Amino acid sequence: xxxxxxxxxxxxxxxxxxxxxxxxxxxxxxxxxxxxxxxxxxxxxxxxxxxxxxxxxxxxxxxxxxxxxxxxxxxxxxxxxxxxxxxxxxxxxxxxxxxxxxxxxxxxxxxxxxxxxxxxxxxxxxxx
Numbered sequence: 001x002x003x004x005x006x007x008x009x010x011x012x013x014x015x016x017x018x019x020x021x022x023x024x025x026x027x028x029x030x031x032x033x034x035x036x037x038x039x040x041x042x043x044x045x046x047x048x049x050x051x052x053x054x055x056x057x058x059x060x061x062x063x064x065x066x067x068x069x070x071x072x073x074x075x076x077x078x079x080x081x082x083x084x085x086x087x088x089x090x091x092x093x094x095x096x097x098x099x100x101x102x103x104x105x106x107x108x109x110x111x112x113x114x115x116x117x118x119x120x121x122x123x124x125x126x127x128x
Contacts, residue, residue: 017041063112091120
């Protein structure tokens, strides 16, 4: 005997996510892909942006000294690129204002290359 739609809906687990920033929406996307879950996102400012996500420049720094954060950034960039909603890999530029700052950038650059991140020299020349 088949279940009615009402009985089937009752079997679904419901998840309520508060906040439609990048964390809330990302979590909702992942959970919504799981069978048996109904996901609802609530945000207090649905008609006007107020949180940090609304005003962030959209920059994803792929390198991080913490491997788990670098993995998260790489995975996030791959998801954004796959969605095809205006995400573009444009790169970033770090500037130093002291010798210590320059040494830190050099260290981060070596570590980024060791982690498999490469410099797009054409993109750099376009900025300069």
